[in-house]
Amino acid sequence: xxxxxxxxxxxxxxxxxxxxxxxxxxxxxxxxxxxxxxxxxxxxxxxxxxxxxxxxxxxxxxxxxxxxxxxxxxxxxxxxxxxxxxxxxxxxxxxxxxxxxxxxxxxxxxxxxxxxxxxxxxxxxxxxxxxxxxxxxxxxxxxxxxxxxxxxxxxxxxxxxxxxxxxxxxxxxxxxxxxxxx
Amino acid sequence: xxxxxxxxxxxxxxxxxxxxxxxxxxxxxxxxxxxxxxxxxxxxxxxxxxxxxxxxxxxxxxxxxxxxxxxxxxxxxxxxxxxxxxxxxxxxxxxxxxxxxxxxxxxxxxxxxxxxxxxxxxxxxxxxxxxxxxxxxxxxxxxxxxxxxxxxxxxxxxxxxxxxxxxxxxxxxxxxxxxxxxxxxx
Numbered sequence: 001x002x003x004x005x006x007x008x009x010x011x012x013x014x015x016x017x018x019x020x021x022x023x024x025x026x027x028x029x030x031x032x033x034x035x036x037x038x039x040x041x042x043x044x045x046x047x048x049x050x051x052x053x054x055x056x057x058x059x060x061x062x063x064x065x066x067x068x069x070x071x072x073x074x075x076x077x078x079x080x081x082x083x084x085x086x087x088x089x090x091x092x093x094x095x096x097x098x099x100x101x102x103x104x105x106x107x108x109x110x111x112x113x114x115x116x117x118x119x120x121x122x123x124x125x126x127x128x129x130x131x132x133x134x135x136x137x138x139x140x141x142x143x144x145x146x147x148x149x150x151x152x153x154x155x156x157x158x159x160x161x162x163x164x165x166x167x168x169x170x171x172x173x174x175x176x177x178x179x180x181x182x
Numbered sequence: 183x184x185x186x187x188x189x190x191x192x193x194x195x196x197x198x199x200x201x202x203x204x205x206x207x208x209x210x211x212x213x214x215x216x217x218x219x220x221x222x223x224x225x226x227x228x229x230x231x232x233x234x235x236x237x238x239x240x241x242x243x244x245x246x247x248x249x250x251x252x253x254x255x256x257x258x259x260x261x262x263x264x265x266x267x268x269x270x271x272x273x274x275x276x277x278x279x280x281x282x283x284x285x286x287x288x289x290x291x292x293x294x295x296x297x298x299x300x301x302x303x304x305x306x307x308x309x310x311x312x313x314x315x316x317x318x319x320x321x322x323x324x325x326x327x328x329x330x331x332x333x334x335x336x337x338x339x340x341x342x343x344x345x346x347x348x349x350x351x352x353x354x355x356x357x358x359x360x361x362x363x364x365x366x367x368x
Contacts, residue, residue, distance in 0.1 A: 082368035139350060143343040151342075155330050158346065162353040167367050176358050177273035179280065182347040 045150050046103035048141045049094050052154075055134050056091040057108035060084055062130055065114050066123040076120055079167065080127070086160045093157070097150055121172075128168035135161040139180075240289050241297065246328060247282035248299040250321045251275055256305055257314035267311060270358065271318065277351045284344070312363065319359035325352040 063084035066072060072080060095105045114126055138158040145151045169176050254275035257263055263271060286296040305317050329349040360367050 079368045135350070139343075139346055142346045155346075155349070158349065159326065159330060159353050162350050163357045163367055166354050166357040167361070170358070170361060176354065177270055179277050179351060180347055182344065 041103070042101050042147045042150070045145050045147050046098060046101055048144060049098050049150065050103065050106045052134075052137065052141070052157075053091060053094040053098065054106050055130075055137060056087050056094060057106070058112055059087040059127075059130050059134065060091065061108065061112045062114055062126055063087070065112075065117065066127065069117055069123060071117070071120045071123060073120065076124070080123075083127070083131075083164050083167075086164070090157045090160070093153055097153060101147075124168055124171050128165060128172060128174075131161055131165040131168060135165050240285055240292075243328070244282060244285045244289065244296055246321075246325055247278050247285060249303060250278040250318075250325065251282060252299055252303045253305055253317050253321050254278065256303070256308060257318060260308050260314060262308070262311045262314060264311065267315070267362065270362075271314075274318070274322075274355050274358075277355070281348050281351070315359055315363050319356060319363060319365070322352055322356040322359060326356055 063080050066080050067077060067084075098105045115122075117123055117126065135158065138154055138161055142151065142154055142158065145154060166176055254271050257271055258268060258275070289296040306313075308314055308317065326349065329345055329352055332345055357367050359365075
Protein backbone atom coordinates (compact mmCIF):
# COMPACT_ATOMS: atom_id res chain seq x y z
CA UNK A 1 0.00 0.00 0.00
CA UNK A 2 1.36 3.38 -0.92
CA UNK A 3 1.77 5.97 1.78
CA UNK A 4 0.07 8.35 -0.64
CA UNK A 5 -3.19 6.73 0.35
CA UNK A 6 -3.25 8.69 3.54
CA UNK A 7 -1.88 11.98 2.23
CA UNK A 8 -2.94 13.71 -0.92
CA UNK A 9 0.15 14.11 -3.13
CA UNK A 10 -1.43 16.78 -5.30
CA UNK A 11 -2.23 20.30 -4.29
CA UNK A 12 -5.95 20.92 -4.22
CA UNK A 13 -7.26 24.11 -5.76
CA UNK A 14 -9.78 26.19 -3.86
CA UNK A 15 -12.36 25.41 -6.53
CA UNK A 16 -11.74 21.67 -6.20
CA UNK A 17 -12.01 21.90 -2.45
CA UNK A 18 -15.30 23.77 -2.71
CA UNK A 19 -16.60 21.28 -5.24
CA UNK A 20 -15.69 18.43 -2.97
CA UNK A 21 -17.24 20.16 0.00
CA UNK A 22 -20.40 20.80 -1.98
CA UNK A 23 -20.59 17.22 -3.12
CA UNK A 24 -19.99 16.01 0.39
CA UNK A 25 -22.72 18.21 1.75
CA UNK A 26 -25.10 17.26 -1.01
CA UNK A 27 -24.63 13.59 -0.41
CA UNK A 28 -24.42 13.89 3.30
CA UNK A 29 -21.14 12.03 3.25
CA UNK A 30 -19.71 12.85 6.62
CA UNK A 31 -16.88 10.37 6.31
CA UNK A 32 -15.40 11.84 3.14
CA UNK A 33 -11.64 12.01 3.40
CA UNK A 34 -11.42 9.67 6.36
CA UNK A 35 -9.11 6.68 6.00
CA UNK A 36 -10.68 3.36 5.08
CA UNK A 37 -10.06 2.03 8.58
CA UNK A 38 -12.68 4.47 9.88
CA UNK A 39 -15.51 2.67 8.05
CA UNK A 40 -18.19 1.83 10.57
CA UNK A 41 -19.25 -1.78 10.52
CA UNK A 42 -22.52 -1.41 12.41
CA UNK A 43 -22.06 -4.72 14.20
CA UNK A 44 -25.53 -4.66 15.72
CA UNK A 45 -27.13 -3.91 12.37
CA UNK A 46 -25.12 -6.67 10.72
CA UNK A 47 -26.38 -9.19 13.27
CA UNK A 48 -29.97 -8.09 12.67
CA UNK A 49 -29.49 -8.18 8.90
CA UNK A 50 -28.16 -11.71 9.08
CA UNK A 51 -31.10 -12.88 11.17
CA UNK A 52 -33.39 -11.26 8.62
CA UNK A 53 -31.45 -12.89 5.80
CA UNK A 54 -31.90 -16.28 7.46
CA UNK A 55 -35.66 -15.67 7.52
CA UNK A 56 -35.66 -14.67 3.85
CA UNK A 57 -33.75 -17.83 2.91
CA UNK A 58 -36.27 -19.87 4.88
CA UNK A 59 -39.23 -18.14 3.23
CA UNK A 60 -37.80 -18.71 -0.25
CA UNK A 61 -37.33 -22.39 0.55
CA UNK A 62 -40.87 -22.65 1.94
CA UNK A 63 -42.34 -21.20 -1.25
CA UNK A 64 -40.21 -23.62 -3.24
CA UNK A 65 -41.59 -26.47 -1.17
CA UNK A 66 -45.10 -25.17 -1.77
CA UNK A 67 -44.62 -24.80 -5.51
CA UNK A 68 -42.93 -28.17 -5.87
CA UNK A 69 -45.69 -29.94 -3.95
CA UNK A 70 -48.06 -29.45 -6.89
CA UNK A 71 -50.82 -28.98 -4.34
CA UNK A 72 -51.46 -25.33 -5.17
CA UNK A 73 -53.99 -24.29 -7.77
CA UNK A 74 -53.05 -21.78 -10.45
CA UNK A 75 -54.16 -18.74 -8.45
CA UNK A 76 -52.42 -19.88 -5.28
CA UNK A 77 -49.28 -20.64 -7.23
CA UNK A 78 -49.34 -17.17 -8.78
CA UNK A 79 -49.43 -15.62 -5.32
CA UNK A 80 -46.69 -17.90 -4.05
CA UNK A 81 -44.39 -17.12 -6.97
CA UNK A 82 -44.98 -13.38 -6.60
CA UNK A 83 -44.31 -13.45 -2.87
CA UNK A 84 -41.25 -15.62 -3.32
CA UNK A 85 -39.92 -13.06 -5.77
CA UNK A 86 -40.39 -10.40 -3.11
CA UNK A 87 -38.36 -12.50 -0.70
CA UNK A 88 -35.63 -13.00 -3.28
CA UNK A 89 -35.49 -9.24 -3.71
CA UNK A 90 -35.27 -8.81 0.06
CA UNK A 91 -32.55 -11.45 0.24
CA UNK A 92 -30.48 -9.75 -2.43
CA UNK A 93 -30.86 -6.34 -0.78
CA UNK A 94 -29.84 -7.74 2.60
CA UNK A 95 -26.80 -9.49 1.14
CA UNK A 96 -25.80 -6.27 -0.58
CA UNK A 97 -25.97 -4.34 2.70
CA UNK A 98 -24.16 -7.01 4.69
CA UNK A 99 -21.31 -7.08 2.20
CA UNK A 100 -21.15 -3.31 2.03
CA UNK A 101 -20.69 -3.12 5.75
CA UNK A 102 -18.03 -5.82 5.63
CA UNK A 103 -20.10 -8.61 7.11
CA UNK A 104 -20.51 -12.17 5.92
CA UNK A 105 -23.99 -13.03 4.65
CA UNK A 106 -25.39 -16.18 6.19
CA UNK A 107 -26.01 -18.94 3.62
CA UNK A 108 -29.28 -20.82 3.29
CA UNK A 109 -29.51 -24.08 5.22
CA UNK A 110 -28.93 -27.29 3.31
CA UNK A 111 -32.51 -28.29 4.14
CA UNK A 112 -35.52 -26.98 6.05
CA UNK A 113 -38.09 -28.99 7.99
CA UNK A 114 -41.49 -27.54 7.16
CA UNK A 115 -43.40 -30.45 8.69
CA UNK A 116 -46.01 -32.48 6.88
CA UNK A 117 -47.51 -30.85 3.82
CA UNK A 118 -50.45 -32.74 2.43
CA UNK A 119 -52.75 -29.98 1.22
CA UNK A 120 -52.82 -26.46 -0.17
CA UNK A 121 -54.15 -25.31 3.21
CA UNK A 122 -51.02 -26.71 4.89
CA UNK A 123 -48.89 -24.61 2.57
CA UNK A 124 -50.91 -21.46 3.13
CA UNK A 125 -50.75 -21.99 6.91
CA UNK A 126 -47.01 -22.50 6.73
CA UNK A 127 -46.55 -19.40 4.61
CA UNK A 128 -48.78 -17.30 6.88
CA UNK A 129 -46.89 -18.41 9.93
CA UNK A 130 -43.53 -17.56 8.36
CA UNK A 131 -44.76 -14.19 7.09
CA UNK A 132 -46.16 -13.37 10.51
CA UNK A 133 -42.82 -14.24 12.08
CA UNK A 134 -40.95 -12.14 9.54
CA UNK A 135 -43.28 -9.18 10.08
CA UNK A 136 -42.75 -9.34 13.82
CA UNK A 137 -39.01 -9.72 13.41
CA UNK A 138 -38.72 -6.61 11.24
CA UNK A 139 -41.09 -4.74 13.52
CA UNK A 140 -39.17 -5.68 16.65
CA UNK A 141 -35.80 -4.83 15.17
CA UNK A 142 -36.53 -1.68 13.17
CA UNK A 143 -35.88 0.50 16.20
CA UNK A 144 -32.59 -1.24 16.88
CA UNK A 145 -31.05 -0.41 13.52
CA UNK A 146 -28.38 2.27 13.78
CA UNK A 147 -27.77 2.93 10.11
CA UNK A 148 -30.37 5.09 8.47
CA UNK A 149 -29.85 3.65 5.02
CA UNK A 150 -30.44 0.13 6.29
CA UNK A 151 -33.54 1.31 8.09
CA UNK A 152 -34.85 2.85 4.89
CA UNK A 153 -34.33 -0.43 3.09
CA UNK A 154 -36.06 -2.35 5.87
CA UNK A 155 -39.25 -0.28 5.76
CA UNK A 156 -40.52 -1.49 2.36
CA UNK A 157 -39.54 -5.03 3.36
CA UNK A 158 -41.72 -4.73 6.44
CA UNK A 159 -44.52 -3.44 4.21
CA UNK A 160 -44.17 -6.52 1.99
CA UNK A 161 -44.29 -8.89 4.97
CA UNK A 162 -47.45 -7.25 6.30
CA UNK A 163 -49.06 -7.47 2.87
CA UNK A 164 -48.14 -11.14 2.50
CA UNK A 165 -49.30 -11.95 6.02
CA UNK A 166 -52.60 -10.15 5.49
CA UNK A 167 -53.30 -11.90 2.19
CA UNK A 168 -52.73 -15.31 3.80
CA UNK A 169 -54.79 -14.42 6.86
CA UNK A 170 -57.63 -13.57 4.51
CA UNK A 171 -57.24 -16.83 2.61
CA UNK A 172 -57.33 -18.72 5.91
CA UNK A 173 -60.38 -16.83 7.13
CA UNK A 174 -58.45 -15.30 10.02
CA UNK A 175 -59.34 -12.00 11.67
CA UNK A 176 -57.77 -9.14 9.72
CA UNK A 177 -59.27 -6.37 11.82
CA UNK A 178 -57.18 -7.01 14.90
CA UNK A 179 -54.62 -4.34 15.70
CA UNK A 180 -51.33 -5.40 17.20
CA UNK A 181 -50.81 -4.33 20.82
CA UNK A 182 -48.75 -1.16 20.95
CA UNK B 183 -70.62 13.78 11.83
CA UNK B 184 -69.58 14.71 8.34
CA UNK B 185 -71.38 16.94 5.92
CA UNK B 186 -72.89 15.33 2.88
CA UNK B 187 -70.15 14.95 0.29
CA UNK B 188 -70.33 17.27 -2.66
CA UNK B 189 -69.85 16.21 -6.22
CA UNK B 190 -66.27 16.90 -7.17
CA UNK B 191 -64.51 14.95 -9.83
CA UNK B 192 -61.08 16.48 -9.71
CA UNK B 193 -60.82 18.02 -6.28
CA UNK B 194 -60.05 15.00 -4.15
CA UNK B 195 -57.22 13.75 -6.31
CA UNK B 196 -55.57 17.14 -6.44
CA UNK B 197 -56.12 17.64 -2.77
CA UNK B 198 -54.50 14.36 -1.97
CA UNK B 199 -51.57 15.09 -4.22
CA UNK B 200 -51.03 18.45 -2.56
CA UNK B 201 -51.31 16.93 0.84
CA UNK B 202 -48.75 14.29 0.02
CA UNK B 203 -46.39 16.96 -1.21
CA UNK B 204 -46.93 18.90 1.97
CA UNK B 205 -46.46 15.80 4.03
CA UNK B 206 -43.24 14.92 2.30
CA UNK B 207 -42.01 18.47 2.77
CA UNK B 208 -42.77 18.29 6.46
CA UNK B 209 -41.26 14.86 6.73
CA UNK B 210 -38.14 16.22 5.09
CA UNK B 211 -37.77 18.94 7.67
CA UNK B 212 -38.62 16.73 10.60
CA UNK B 213 -35.95 16.32 13.16
CA UNK B 214 -35.00 13.33 15.09
CA UNK B 215 -37.61 13.27 17.65
CA UNK B 216 -39.87 14.90 15.24
CA UNK B 217 -41.35 12.01 15.36
CA UNK B 218 -41.39 10.97 18.66
CA UNK B 219 -44.24 11.59 17.00
CA UNK B 220 -46.59 9.23 17.33
CA UNK B 221 -46.47 8.86 20.75
CA UNK B 222 -44.37 7.64 23.22
CA UNK B 223 -45.38 10.56 25.24
CA UNK B 224 -41.73 11.01 26.05
CA UNK B 225 -41.66 14.77 26.06
CA UNK B 226 -38.07 14.93 27.23
CA UNK B 227 -36.98 13.45 23.95
CA UNK B 228 -39.38 15.63 22.06
CA UNK B 229 -38.13 18.81 23.60
CA UNK B 230 -34.60 17.78 22.89
CA UNK B 231 -35.31 18.09 19.19
CA UNK B 232 -36.45 20.85 16.91
CA UNK B 233 -39.84 21.71 18.27
CA UNK B 234 -40.86 23.40 15.05
CA UNK B 235 -40.13 20.32 12.98
CA UNK B 236 -41.82 18.09 15.50
CA UNK B 237 -44.95 20.15 15.54
CA UNK B 238 -45.09 20.22 11.77
CA UNK B 239 -44.87 16.51 11.42
CA UNK B 240 -47.27 15.83 14.24
CA UNK B 241 -49.81 18.21 12.78
CA UNK B 242 -49.50 16.59 9.37
CA UNK B 243 -49.95 13.13 10.86
CA UNK B 244 -52.94 14.33 12.83
CA UNK B 245 -54.52 15.82 9.71
CA UNK B 246 -54.08 12.54 7.92
CA UNK B 247 -55.65 10.51 10.71
CA UNK B 248 -58.57 12.88 11.13
CA UNK B 249 -59.25 12.79 7.43
CA UNK B 250 -59.24 8.98 7.51
CA UNK B 251 -61.62 8.92 10.48
CA UNK B 252 -63.96 11.28 8.59
CA UNK B 253 -63.73 9.22 5.40
CA UNK B 254 -64.77 6.05 7.20
CA UNK B 255 -67.50 8.00 8.97
CA UNK B 256 -68.85 9.24 5.64
CA UNK B 257 -68.76 5.69 4.37
CA UNK B 258 -70.59 4.32 7.39
CA UNK B 259 -73.26 7.01 7.27
CA UNK B 260 -73.88 6.52 3.57
CA UNK B 261 -75.62 3.22 4.32
CA UNK B 262 -74.09 1.93 1.13
CA UNK B 263 -71.79 -0.62 2.75
CA UNK B 264 -72.89 -4.21 3.21
CA UNK B 265 -72.83 -5.40 6.82
CA UNK B 266 -69.60 -7.36 6.55
CA UNK B 267 -67.74 -4.47 4.92
CA UNK B 268 -69.19 -2.00 7.41
CA UNK B 269 -67.80 -4.07 10.27
CA UNK B 270 -64.33 -3.92 8.74
CA UNK B 271 -64.68 -0.18 8.07
CA UNK B 272 -65.61 0.46 11.69
CA UNK B 273 -62.60 -1.54 12.87
CA UNK B 274 -60.28 0.38 10.56
CA UNK B 275 -61.78 3.68 11.68
CA UNK B 276 -61.11 2.61 15.25
CA UNK B 277 -57.43 2.11 14.36
CA UNK B 278 -57.26 5.63 12.94
CA UNK B 279 -58.90 7.00 16.06
CA UNK B 280 -56.23 5.22 18.07
CA UNK B 281 -53.51 6.84 15.96
CA UNK B 282 -55.25 10.23 16.14
CA UNK B 283 -55.61 10.12 19.91
CA UNK B 284 -51.98 9.15 20.31
CA UNK B 285 -50.77 12.06 18.20
CA UNK B 286 -53.13 14.45 19.95
CA UNK B 287 -51.75 13.29 23.27
CA UNK B 288 -48.20 14.10 22.24
CA UNK B 289 -49.21 17.54 20.98
CA UNK B 290 -50.99 18.27 24.25
CA UNK B 291 -47.98 17.16 26.21
CA UNK B 292 -46.01 19.74 24.24
CA UNK B 293 -48.43 22.42 25.30
CA UNK B 294 -50.03 22.63 21.88
CA UNK B 295 -53.76 22.27 21.50
CA UNK B 296 -54.28 19.80 18.65
CA UNK B 297 -56.25 21.15 15.73
CA UNK B 298 -59.64 19.58 15.41
CA UNK B 299 -60.90 17.96 12.23
CA UNK B 300 -61.97 20.11 9.29
CA UNK B 301 -65.58 21.23 9.44
CA UNK B 302 -66.17 19.59 6.13
CA UNK B 303 -64.31 17.14 3.95
CA UNK B 304 -64.87 16.87 0.24
CA UNK B 305 -64.67 13.21 -0.59
CA UNK B 306 -66.22 13.53 -4.02
CA UNK B 307 -68.94 11.24 -5.32
CA UNK B 308 -70.03 8.53 -2.93
CA UNK B 309 -72.79 6.80 -4.81
CA UNK B 310 -71.83 3.20 -4.25
CA UNK B 311 -69.96 0.95 -1.87
CA UNK B 312 -67.12 0.90 -4.39
CA UNK B 313 -66.84 4.69 -4.25
CA UNK B 314 -66.39 4.42 -0.49
CA UNK B 315 -63.92 1.59 -0.69
CA UNK B 316 -61.88 3.47 -3.29
CA UNK B 317 -61.90 6.57 -1.12
CA UNK B 318 -60.71 4.57 1.88
CA UNK B 319 -58.15 2.70 -0.16
CA UNK B 320 -56.65 5.92 -1.50
CA UNK B 321 -56.43 7.36 2.01
CA UNK B 322 -54.72 4.22 3.28
CA UNK B 323 -52.34 4.23 0.37
CA UNK B 324 -51.40 7.82 1.13
CA UNK B 325 -50.88 6.91 4.75
CA UNK B 326 -48.55 4.05 3.84
CA UNK B 327 -46.51 6.43 1.72
CA UNK B 328 -46.45 9.06 4.44
CA UNK B 329 -45.53 6.82 7.37
CA UNK B 330 -43.10 4.83 5.23
CA UNK B 331 -41.35 8.03 4.22
CA UNK B 332 -41.10 9.19 7.80
CA UNK B 333 -38.81 6.36 8.70
CA UNK B 334 -35.93 8.16 7.04
CA UNK B 335 -36.30 10.96 9.55
CA UNK B 336 -36.67 8.91 12.66
CA UNK B 337 -33.88 9.15 15.13
CA UNK B 338 -35.81 8.39 18.27
CA UNK B 339 -36.24 4.70 18.61
CA UNK B 340 -39.37 4.77 20.71
CA UNK B 341 -41.03 6.89 18.06
CA UNK B 342 -39.81 4.67 15.30
CA UNK B 343 -41.34 1.70 17.05
CA UNK B 344 -44.67 3.43 17.29
CA UNK B 345 -44.52 4.66 13.71
CA UNK B 346 -43.65 1.18 12.47
CA UNK B 347 -46.74 -0.20 14.19
CA UNK B 348 -48.91 2.48 12.64
CA UNK B 349 -47.40 1.63 9.27
CA UNK B 350 -48.29 -2.03 9.82
CA UNK B 351 -51.91 -0.98 10.41
CA UNK B 352 -51.99 1.12 7.26
CA UNK B 353 -50.52 -1.63 5.08
CA UNK B 354 -52.98 -4.13 6.54
CA UNK B 355 -55.88 -1.79 5.78
CA UNK B 356 -54.70 -1.13 2.24
CA UNK B 357 -54.21 -4.82 1.55
CA UNK B 358 -57.74 -5.67 2.68
CA UNK B 359 -59.27 -2.79 0.73
CA UNK B 360 -57.30 -3.78 -2.36
CA UNK B 361 -58.64 -7.26 -1.99
CA UNK B 362 -62.25 -6.13 -1.66
CA UNK B 363 -61.83 -3.86 -4.69
CA UNK B 364 -60.22 -6.60 -6.77
CA UNK B 365 -56.89 -4.76 -6.90
CA UNK B 366 -54.08 -7.34 -6.91
CA UNK B 367 -51.95 -7.59 -3.79
CA UNK B 368 -49.29 -9.54 -5.61
